[in-house]
Amino acid sequence: xxxxxxxxxxxxxxxxxxxxxxxESEGEYQEIMNPATGKIIAKVPFSSEKxxxxxxxxxxxxxxxxxxxxxxARVRCLYRLKELLEENFEQLSRIQxxxxxxxxxxxxxxxxxxxxxxxVATGIPSLMMGENLEDIARGIDEYLVRQPLGVFACIAPxxxxxxxxxxxxxxxxxxxxxxxxxPSPRDPISQVxxxxxxxxxxxxxxxxxxxxxxxxxxxxLLEHPDIEGACFVGSTPVAKKIYQKCGxxxxxxxxxxxxxxxxxxxxxxxxxxxxxxxxxxxYGNTGQRCLSGAxxxxxxNDVFYKEFVQRFCDAASxxxxxxxxxxxxxxxxxxxxxGKERVLRYIEKGISEGAKLxxxxxxxxxxxxxxxxxxxxxxxxENVSSDMSIGKEEIFGPxxxxxxxxxxxxxxNMIHRNPYGNAASIFTSSGRSAREFKYRVVCGNIGVNIGxxxxxxxxxxxxxxxxxxxxxxxxxxxAVRFFTESKVVIQRWW
Amino acid sequence: MKFQTASxxxxxxxxxxxxxxxxxxxxxEEYPQEKEIFSTLLKENRKNKLWIQRAYNEIxxxxxxxxxxFEGVSADKSxxxxxxxxxxxxxxxxxxxxxxxxxxxxYQDTAEKSKAFLADLPRxxxxxxxxxxxxxxxxxxxxxR
Numbered sequence: 001x002x003x004x005x006x007x008x009x010x011x012x013x014x015x016x017x018x019x020x021x022x023x024e025s026e027g028e029y030q031e032i033m034n035p036a037t038g039k040i041i042a043k044v045p046f047s048s049e050k051x052x053x054x055x056x057x058x059x060x061x062x063x064x065x066x067x068x069x070x071x072x073a074r075v076r077c078l079y080r081l082k083e084l085l086e087e088n089f090e091q092l093s094r095i096q097x098x099x100x101x102x103x104x105x106x107x108x109x110x111x112x113x114x115x116x117x118x119x120v121a122t123g124i125p126s127l128m129m130g131e132n133l134e135d136i137a138r139g140i141d142e143y144l145v146r147q148p149l150g151v152f153a154c155i156a157p158x159x160x161x162x163x164x165x166x167x168x169x170x171x172x173x174x175x176x177x178x179x180x181x182x183p184s185p186r187d188p189i190s191q192v193x194x195x196x197x198x199x200x201x202x203x204x205x206x207x208x209x210x211x212x213x214x215x216x217x218x219x220x221l222l223e224h225p226d227i228e229g230a231c232f233v234g235s236t237p238v239a240k241k242i243y244q245k246c247g248x249x250x251x252x253x254x255x256x257x258x259x260x261x262x263x264x265x266x267x268x269x270x271x272x273x274x275x276x277x278x279x280x281x282x283y284g285n286t287g288q289r290c291l292s293g294a295x296x297x298x299x300x301n302d303v304f305y306k307e308f309v310q311r312f313c314d315a316a317s318x319x320x321x322x323x324x325x326x327x328x329x330x331x332x333x334x335x336x337x338x339g340k341e342r343v344l345r346y347i348e349k350g351i352s353e354g355a356k357l358x359x360x361x362x363x364x365x366x367x368x369x370x371x372x373x374x375x376x377x378x379x380x381x382e383n384v385s386s387d388m389s390i391g392k393e394e395i396f397g398p399x400x401x402x403x404x405x406x407x408x409x410x411x412x413n414m415i416h417r418n419p420y421g422n423a424a425s426i427f428t429s430s431g432r433s434a435r436e437f438k439y440r441v442v443c444g445n446i447g448v449n450i451g452x453x454x455x456x457x458x459x460x461x462x463x464x465x466x467x468x469x470x471x472x473x474x475x476x477x478x479a480v481r482f483f484t485e486s487k488v489v490i491q492r493w494w
Numbered sequence: 495m496k497f498q499t500a501s502x503x504x505x506x507x508x509x510x511x512x513x514x515x516x517x518x519x520x521x522x523e524e525y526p527q528e529k530e531i532f533s534t535l536l537k538e539n540r541k542n543k544l545w546i547q548r549a550y551n552e553i554x555x556x557x558x559x560x561x562x563x564f565e566g567v568s569a570d571k572s573x574x575x576x577x578x579x580x581x582x583x584x585x586x587x588x589x590x591x592x593x594x595x596x597x598x599x600x601y602q603d604t605a606e607k608s609k610a611f612l613a614d615l616p617r618x619x620x621x622x623x624x625x626x627x628x629x630x631x632x633x634x635x636x637x638x639r
């Protein structure tokens with residue numbers, strides 16, 4: 001058992017980064033616990049409305065100069081940030097494990113995915129280019145330019161504390177906007193480290209700010225008249241509320257909500273390769289991701305079904321749960337005590353609504369000497385139906401619900417009965433089934449023999465139905481469109 | 495020693511390369527007449543270490559099966575420990591050759607096991623395993639000199 005060294009040795013008092021300065025907040029503080037060890041590692045402030053106003057004013061002031069800075073010069077700041085991120089790769093990853101609980105492999109993966117967005121955004125001089133056409137009428141030319149809008153807010157979730165703000169911030173700043181990031185108060189430490197690197201990279205004061213807090217800070221940001229738009233990732237009820245709020249006052253918004261992702265296993269699936277993928281899909285990040293598998297929908301006869309369940313449960317029961325900094329750990333704890341309690345309530349509901357608890361993960365088997373506070377082991381339910389709470393609602397934890405469908409048509413219909421549309425996957429060796437699946441399923445991210453259909457940085461992080469509110473998505477070209485206004489110029493010279 | 499995660503495997507492979515590097519540094523000191531050959535081998539170890547670290551850090555993704563790609567892979571723990579036979583130069587070389595063979599097998603097994611999941615890492619492991627053939631040939635050529 002190799003436990004990697006913890007990068008946080010003493011409790012840190014977190015500060016805001018406003019107008020290029022690190023400032024101590026006047027708000028109340030809340031403790032942040034390492035969910036694996038139970039140790040308090042930091043204190044985060046809940047900033048005041050006044051501090052939000054200061055951040056917005058600082059960003060607004062920075063905008064007028066920053067938008068006039070050449071795209072190449074803006075991108076050079078990002079190149080420096082990319083270098084600093086690589087230099088601090090391991091430290092950033094270990095911080096995520098300490099604040100969130102995920103395994104070190106998962107944290108490194110999160111760091112990499114964040115960096116990939118920085119890399120893509122360095123292409124802004126090309127990505128931001130407009131279009132033109134000569135002679136739309138004799139002697140008249142028309143062209144389109146993309147211009148930045150001003151100050152944006154990013155309200156980030158707890159499940160990917162480092163990566164999610166990077167779906168947006170690099171594109172926002174390189175297109176000439178300024179951004180204020182409000183990380184989740186549950187695990188904001190990696191965002192503080194990121195802001196330190198932003199500072200070191202030489203972004204002008206106010207271009208990239210960080211304000212800690214909860215709902216009040218989020219509301220103050222959204223309601224501020226100088227905030228042009230918001231990026232949100234979190235639960236569906238909040239995403240819907242933010243979408244409505246922004247719509248009422250004419251702000252741009254990307255609002256990503258929750259999910260209930262179905263994974264269809266066809267009888268021709270290669271189970272040997274499928275099972276490790278499913279373990280990552282259902283139990284990776286301890287099931288706390290909007291692309292996690294939630295329902296394993298098995299198509300096929302009883303023999304295939306039994307074989308699948310046997311293999312799935314065998315693999316799930318062998319998953320090593322422990323501290324994410326122990327390199328042998330395959331699943332970390334839940335991020336919080338409340339999160340664990342919510343999952344436990346869902347397991348109770350599953351039992352009371354008549355599902356069969358095939359693998360009970362309520363009593364966690366933890367590797368090493370760690371308190372049980374946030375740990376759970378993998379859980380598997382069978383005989384789950386679409387009308388049960390565990391069959392239709394987002395659990396956001398390491399619980400797999402196994403359902404059955406007679407054929408692919410029925411499986412697709414079952415997926416469509418669910419209000420969410422974030423992701424769906426199919427495991428099959430038939431090209432025809434795979435094509436049919438990707439063609440018909442109404443979900444934003446489709447996986448074919450892929451357990452987690454996570455789009456790369458150069459593709460939009462999609463989402464449909466109750467999983468997404470807005471038009472343009474985070475990442476890649478859509479992010480560039482989101483952060484810019486298209487201005488069309490028609491000109492004639494006499 | 496059994497493995498499960500990519501992090502474990504990568505860490506172990508890096509330790510193997512570091513130990514090999516140390517071993518050849520020692521051989522350079524003890525057999526100055528073969529300095530050039532052993533220096534080439536230890537430089538290769540340094541390069542391998544870099545390749546492994548890069549391949550992992552650059553492809554690692556939370557969406558890939560990093561936690562489950564190496565389940566069932568096992569290796570002899572002593573590969574990542576200091577080891578050098580005592581005695582005549584032939585006996586020392588015999589030990590070195592045997593170690594290179596075991597390292598090759600480790601890389602081959604690991605590459606095979608993870609092929610379906612982590613494209614770049616198995617490719618690097620395969621490449622290192624292939625290079626072992628040449629290393630073994632070089633070491634064999636030193637025996638009996």
